[in-house]
Every structure is written in C-alpha cells, then in structure tokens.
Amino acid sequence: MNFDYNEEQQLLADSVRRFLQKDYEFEARKKLVASVDGFGDKVWGAFAEMGLTGIPFSPDYGGFGGGAVDLMSVMEAFGEALVVEPYLPTLLGAQCVARAGSDAQKKSALPQVVEGKLKMAFAFSEKGARYGLAPLAVKAKKAGSGWTLEGEKVVVLGAPSAGKLVVSAQAPAGPSLFLVDAKAVKMKSYRTLDEMRAADVALAGTPGELLGAEGKALAVIEAVVDFANALVCAEAVGAMKFACDTTLEYLKTRKQFGVPIGTFQALQHRMVDMFVAYEQAKSMACLACSKVDGAADAKERARSVSAAKIKIADNARLISQEAIQLHGGMGMTEELKVSHAFRRLTMIAQQFGDADHHLERFASA
Amino acid sequence: MDLNYSQEELAFRDQVRDWLKSNLPADLRDKIANYEELTREDLLRWHRILAKQGWVAPSWPKEWGGTGWSVVQRYIFEEECGYAGTPPLIPFGLSMCGPVLLRFGTEEQKKKFLPRIYNGEDFWCQGYSEPGSGSDLASLRTKAVRNGDHYVVNGQKTWTTLGHYADWIFCLVRTDPGASKRQEGISFLLIDMKTPGITVRPLVLMDGGHEVNEVFFDDVAVPAANLVHKEGEGWTVAKYLLGHERMNTGRIGGSKRELAKLKEFAAQQPGGGGRSLMEDARFRDKLSRLEVELMALEVTNLRFLDRMRRTGQPPGADVSMLKIKGTEIQQGLTELMMQAVGPLSQPFKAVNGDAGFDEFTAAIAPRYCNFRKTTIYAGSNEIQRNIIAKMTLGL
Numbered sequence: 161m162n163f164d165y166n167e168e169q170q171l172l173a174d175s176v177r178r179f180l181q182k183d184y185e186f187e188a189r190k191k192l193v194a195s196v197d198g199f200g201d202k203v204w205g206a207f208a209e210m211g212l213t214g215i216p217f218s219p220d221y222g223g224f225g226g227g228a229v230d231l232m233s234v235m236e237a238f239g240e241a242l243v244v245e246p247y248l249p250t251l252l253g254a255q256c257v258a259r260a261g262s263d264a265q266k267k268s269a270l271p272q273v274v275e276g277k278l279k280m281a282f283a284f285s286e287k288g289a290r291y292g293l294a295p296l297a298v299k300a301k302k303a304g305s306g307w308t309l310e311g312e313k314v315v316v317l318g319a320p321s322a323g324k325l326v327v328s329a330q331a332p333a334g335p336s337l338f339l340v341d342a343k344a345v346k347m348k349s350y351r352t353l354d355e356m357r358a359a360d361v362a363l364a365g366t367p368g369e370l371l372g373a374e375g376k377a378l379a380v381i382e383a384v385v386d387f388a389n390a391l392v393c394a395e396a397v398g399a400m401k402f403a404c405d406t407t408l409e410y411l412k413t414r415k416q417f418g419v420p421i422g423t424f425q426a427l428q429h430r431m432v433d434m435f436v437a438y439e440q441a442k443s444m445a446c447l448a449c450s451k452v453d454g455a456a457d458a459k460e461r462a463r464s465v466s467a468a469k470i471k472i473a474d475n476a477r478l479i480s481q482e483a484i485q486l487h488g489g490m491g492m493t494e495e496l497k498v499s500h501a502f503r504r505l506t507m508i509a510q511q512f513g514d515a516d517h518h519l520e521r522f523a524s525a
Numbered sequence: 526m527d528l529n530y531s532q533e534e535l536a537f538r539d540q541v542r543d544w545l546k547s548n549l550p551a552d553l554r555d556k557i558a559n560y561e562e563l564t565r566e567d568l569l570r571w572h573r574i575l576a577k578q579g580w581v582a583p584s585w586p587k588e589w590g591g592t593g594w595s596v597v598q599r600y601i602f603e604e605e606c607g608y609a610g611t612p613p614l615i616p617f618g619l620s621m622c623g624p625v626l627l628r629f630g631t632e633e634q635k636k637k638f639l640p641r642i643y644n645g646e647d648f649w650c651q652g653y654s655e656p657g658s659g660s661d662l663a664s665l666r667t668k669a670v671r672n673g674d675h676y677v678v679n680g681q682k683t684w685t686t687l688g689h690y691a692d693w694i695f696c697l698v699r700t701d702p703g704a705s706k707r708q709e710g711i712s713f714l715l716i717d718m719k720t721p722g723i724t725v726r727p728l729v730l731m732d733g734g735h736e737v738n739e740v741f742f743d744d745v746a747v748p749a750a751n752l753v754h755k756e757g758e759g760w761t762v763a764k765y766l767l768g769h770e771r772m773n774t775g776r777i778g779g780s781k782r783e784l785a786k787l788k789e790f791a792a793q794q795p796g797g798g799g800r801s802l803m804e805d806a807r808f809r810d811k812l813s814r815l816e817v818e819l820m821a822l823e824v825t826n827l828r829f830l831d832r833m834r835r836t837g838q839p840p841g842a843d844v845s846m847l848k849i850k851g852t853e854i855q856q857g858l859t860e861l862m863m864q865a866v867g868p869l870s871q872p873f874k875a876v877n878g879d880a881g882f883d884e885f886t887a888a889i890a891p892r893y894c895n896f897r898k899t900t901i902y903a904g905s906n907e908i909q910r911n912i913i914a915k916m917t918l919g920l
Contacts, residue, residue: 161534161597162527163831169526229526408918428914429907435918436846443824444817450528467817474814519810522817 163446165233173233175210180241186497192244197321198357199245207247208276216251216387217258221270227453228387232394232445239398242500244356246279248395249318252388253280256326260337260372260380269324269339281322281342282388283313283361284381291517293328293381298363300329300336300370307331307370309338309363319359320349327361327368333375338368354507355500379458386465389512390448393472396508397445400438400476403483403501407431410487427486434482437475444468463525466518473509473518480505528824530601538601545609548574557610558786560888562734565648565690571612572645582619582643585627589635590643596833600773600826607778615687618642618649622695624769625713629754629762638693638715652682652696652716652740653763659684660908662697663707663760667742669698669714671749671756676700676714678722678745684902688725688738691718697763700756711759715751722746730898732891733874767904771844772830774903775851777823783858784816791865802865815857822850842916845909852899852906859893866890 165173184203192200207213215230217223224230231251238247254273257265257280272278289296298311309329319325325340344366347359372380411422411431421427448468455461480502484491491498509515530538553567575581576590583599585591594602606614614620623642626635641647658665667680678698688694696714704710716723722745727735754762788803791812796805803809829844863870870890872882900906914920 161530161827161831163828164835165526232526408920411920422920425911425914428918428920429910431918431920432910432913435843435913436849439825439828439843439846440818440821440850443821443828446526446828447528447820447824450526467820470814470817471821516810519813520806523809523813 169230169233172210172212172230173237176212176234176237177240179206179210180237180243184241184243189242189244193351193355198351198355199321203245204276204279207245208274212247213250213276214274216255217270217274221258221266222274223270228390228394228449229453231391232449235391235394236398236401239395239400239504240402242355242399242402242497242504244354246281246318246321246357248388248391249281249316249322250279251391252282252384253318253322253324253326255384255387256282256337256371256380257339259383260377261339265339265369265371278323279318279321281316281318281325282384283316283319283325283327283340284385285313285315287312287314291513293385294335294378295328295330298327298329300331300338300368302332303367307338307368309340309366309368311363313361313363315352315358316361317352317356317358319347319361320357325361326371327363328377328381329363329368331370331374335377335381336374337371337377337380339371340366340368352507354504382458382462385512386461387452389465389469390445390452392508392511393441393445393448393468396472396476396505397438397442399501399505399508400441400479403479403498403505404431404434404438406496406498406501407434407483407486414488421486430482430486434479437478441472441475441479444471459525463522466513466522466525469513469518470515470522473515476505476509528827530597534597534601537598538605541602541605542609544578545605545611548578549609549611550574553612554610557612559885560892563612565687568612568615568690569645569648572614575614576644581614581645582623584620585623585639585643589627589639596772597830600830603773604778604781607776607780608782610779610782615648617651617686617691617695618647618693620769621651621766622649622693622715625695625753625762625766628765629713633750634715634753647692648687648690650685650688650691650694650718652685652694654684655681656683660905662763663711665697665699665711667696667698668702669700669712669747671700672746674749676747676749676752678714678716678742678747680742682740682742683728683737685725685738685740686736688718688740689727689735694718694740695753697759700759704757708760710757711763712756713753713759713762714747715753716742716745716747720745720747730895732894734891734895736895768839771840771847772826772833774844774848775822775826776855777819777826777851780819780851780854780858783855783862784812784819787812787858787862787865790862794865794867808861808864812861815854815861818850818854818857822847822854825850842912845904845912848903849900849906849909855899856896859889859896863889863893 212234214223215226219225257269286296300307300309309327322342325342327338327340329336329338346362349359352358411427412420414421448465451461451464483498484502487498490496553571582590583592583594587593626638655665669676669678694716696716697711698714699710700712701710722743724741726739728737728739729735791802794802796802826847833840866886866889869886872887
C-alpha cells in the first residue's frame, strides 16, 4: 500500500504545475478562452514537449506506456488551473484507437498524437441516449470495401479542434467504432458552460474506417468512458482543491463586523465540510484511477469507477456551491476564478454519467 | 501508487481472520449479531481471550505486552475484529489509562496497574465530563484538596460509561481553583471505585439501556500516590490521552459487517410492487450512497496510515474527519436498518412475559436511538470540526 506518486510522476506533476503557474494563470487563460479556437497552439506544443500527449500510449508508438494513475497528477494540476485545452478528448479518441485499432491504424494515428500534431475527439453521445453508451440512431453500412456513416452525434467535446474523430455507430452486427476524418463531417461548434469547445457532428454518407471487430465495440466504449471518468475525477479533485484553497484564503482576509469572516463558527464548519469532501473525493479518485489500471475484471472496474463518480459528483456540487456561498456576491462574478471552477465542477458532475446514472450502475455491477 | 496491502500485510490479515474464526466464542458472536446487551463478564471474557493470545494491547511497548505491530497491522487487526463482530475492547484501561501511565506514570504505578489492565483484572472507567463541563472540559469543577498523604475529592462526574462495572476510575479534578488559566490547576487522579463516599447512579438512555452513569464523590479519600504526573499538570495528560489512538475511529470493519447484514436483510423484505426492498430504487440509492461513503472513508483512512508510515509523524488534526465520517456512516446504517424493518420496528419490550415478537427486529429501533450517541461522544462532531478548522485550516 502506498499513495505516493513515484519519482517520475512527481517530477512530471511539478513541471506541469510550474508551466501552468507561469503560462496559464487566470488572465492568460481568459485570453485563450476568448480566442477563436478556444485554446492555444503554443500551450499544446508545450504539453507535447513535456510528454503529456504520450503518457497513456505504448512505447511502440512513441508513448510512455502509462495509465490512469500516471495521468492523475496531470489531471489534478489541470483541474487546479482549469485548463481548457482539448487534452482529455484527444486522449479518449486516441485510446479508442489504442484499444481497438489494428497495428496500421495505431501507426497512422498514435505517433502523431504523441508528438502533438494530431488532436482527436470521441463522438459517442447522441440525442435521446442520455448517458447510455450504445449507439442508437447513428448507423454504419458497408460501402464497397469501406463503410459510410449516417446520423448525428451531439456534444462531442474537442471536436472543433480535432483532426480525426472516433465515432460509435450501429453496424449490422452491432455497436462498432469508426475512425473518421474531421474534414468529412459537418459540425455545429459551440462553447460549453465550462468554457471548452464542443460540436454536434452530422454524418451524411460520411466515410469511416472500422476500428476493431464489427459489433464488438461496446466493451471498448465502456472501458474508454471509465478511463474518462477516472480522469475527470482526478481533474475534479484539482478544481476542488483550488475552490477550497481560494475560499479558505477569502475567509481569512475578507473582513465584516471588524473581523475576518473566518472567525465565525457558522462559516468555519462549512469550510471544514468542504475540506473533508475534498479529501473524500481525492480518495475516490485514487481508487478509480488505480482500478482503471489494475482491476481484476470489467465488473470490478465499473463498480469502483461508478462509486468514485457518485462521490465526486456529490462533492463537486457541495464544494462548488459552498465556495460561491462563502464568497458572497463576489463569487457570482466572472471576475473571480472561483466562478469558473464552479462551472467546471458543475459540468464534471454531468459528464460521462451523473450521480444517479452511476448509482444505478453501481448497484447492478 | 498502490492501494493494495503488501503480501506480508495480507498474510497477517489472513492470520488474524483465521484466529478470530476459531477463537471468537459462538455465544458472544451471536449476541453481537443479534444486538443483545453484553454483560461485564462477556466483555472481560473476550478481553482475557485476547490477553492470553498476547493481542489485547497492540500499541503498548513490548515489555508491557505490546505486539510490536506496525500502524497498518494495528489497523488491520481492529478492522478484522470489527468485521468478525467481536465484543468491543473497552478502551478506558487499554487505550486510555494504560498509555497515560506508560507516558507519565511512576514505576510503582506502572507495576501496580498495567499488568492488571492487560489481563482484564481491573475494569476501568473515565471521569472526565461533568454536568456543567461537556465539550468545554476545562471548566470542570470536581475538586481535590490535599490533606497529608491523601486528596479529598468532592464533586460529580457524568456520562461515565460502564461506571457500574468499573473497579477503578481515572479522573480529572481541580487541585488549584485559584490558577490563572482554567487549564492550569487540574490534576489526573486514579480512584478506586470501592472507596467510601462514591455513589454510582444509572442514567438510562432513550433505548432503555444502561450504559452511562453519574458518579458522585462525597469526601472521597484518594492516596496521593495515585496522582499521575505532577499536581496541576493534568491538562497535559488529558490532551495526550485524547490524541492517542486516533487512527481507528472510523470503525470501518464494523460498518462493513453492518452493511452486509443490511443488504441481506433488505433482500428478504418486501419493497412493494412484488419486488424486494433491495430492488426498490429509493431504498437502494440511499444504501449505495452510504456504501460509497464507506469506501471513501476506507481509502481515506489508508491514506492517513500511509502518511504516518511515510513521515513517521503522529496523526495530524485532520484525522478528526475519520471520526466525523465514521460516526455519520454508523448512524446512517442504523437508520436504514430501521427503515428496512419497517412497521415491525415498533415493538419494544414485553409487558407480561412472552409478547411473542421477534427479538431481532425489536432491537433495531433502540439501536437507532442508541447510535445517536456516536456523533456526541469522544469529542462531538462539532468539536471535531473546530479542531480541523483551528489546527488544519488555521481559522
């Protein structure tokens, strides 16, 4: 038993934090959010240079062969800084290739991802599917030696910046994954509440390259979404840490009735409950990441990840709401970073399954 | 990062588990499982079984019978006992007075008291709280006046758990009422419960059980040799005692057992619509959230243990959260169990002989009542929040 990051993980976390403190403070982030693409090429280049884009990929394709635990410290740091770059979407798209693709497909995509030249996105959600992972209305049919796709995917995170998309679709044999050129689809792009970019993706006879066996994709989709949940849990822990730290600081400096408001017991106990919620969330993120890497089977993985997501969703809500309440009116404004953390934490609680979805999954796993 | 126990720790856990399987007497195990009240003899019997095995006071130094286990082994041992459903080890001697004597006692005091605590020959209780001094312990007023080779004690203690079973009581008393600070002028005395002038009066709780008492001291003569540490330095002793053994306040093993029992029980109860209660989404979601809380608490506890092992430092103030969360979970379990029993939670006590109701289901609601104590005792959960606010967060 040991909860330490190893030396490599710690060094990586330190260099990511240093970079973010220097080049990604709140003002710099504001500019990125307001920019045309909603992220920074220079930032992305730095991520690749630090090796972040290669962490969870095999050394055969230039990666480091790491897992969710190796990504945990990075995601925590991203959460603290509220990073909006399409890092997670790229990892998810590329994870589909890494888990389901042929050697040739991996060779064509993964080294480019690792080098920071290719961004990806994972188009799995559809209108009416809510949090269900099986493709519904998006259909794939054979066209000559290849496939074409028909239908619409919604809220595809990172799609506007992606070069390639992984799209889930119903093929005659069942749920399948396809690699699709982003230029071949029609996108309606938008900003999300938490200041990232996403798009609804229309497929109309769009060519796709089958990834893995036809009809066998559901287990891969589930594994990749579990991976996604473990990572957003870690990211949430970072955002919670920021929200707790900044609220504590505020309680110590903001004066009313001639004293710092942190001297009031009514507020102290609420602050303690936020702190305890953060620690509990951190524990569950550790559990989720280590089970994503090392669970005995898919059932154990599902149970642990869903348990973690329940706790993180509940505690994200508690911490973000309390952070705003303890800041008072100032917490409501866009001017304070805490309101942005509120938005990210709120969305994390809704992404890849909310608490109710995972309660159902936890109880039936 | 590795959340699993090492091979050695797993082997140790299996050893403890096997030993408990063959050494926990069936009648005691059943009493615990059925929520029956334990007698003084039940408690001491289990104490002596562990003493014979050499496992009754793991944290003590080896020369006094300690096991030399690591913090992780100690944690595993306690959680396995909880999970197996052993009677509790009453902490007043083993985890409170014992460690205090080891740290502050004279050689004579150690020789006189420690072996008897270890072997379960003396039953101890704690004399801290008073009617006017609960969370604000330093306001205590029971006074001890030195008179030659004796102190004369007058006053009242309350919430004295199992005081009616006890041979000895350790007490905080005021020896210098004129001290400039309230924390000064307090002393730590060991008092024989058979001394003339001591009266024990039961305080029956809302579950009908007799666990706690009021203890009255009326000109009670206590030999000066029973003073622990220096006169007027009792607050130092009290603080040491409160800081001791704080790593296992989460009671995770016991809660795991209760959770498993609750699931099994709920699966047999009707939940409406022809389904079992376990298949009722409203009930099941509450149960799942509690289970997730327990998982989070367990990992958090392991993280604290890992930090202690890594840094070699005593637990920080933030481990108070183990008590907060552990007791909230225990209460949550009793509440859901009562809900699972439904209307059959109402029968309480027979009036004339055999009333014919099920003893097990009748024990559930009183247990719910009884467990309200957990967030109040051992430093109320509000006091635990004060501790974290002050010591950890610097508020």
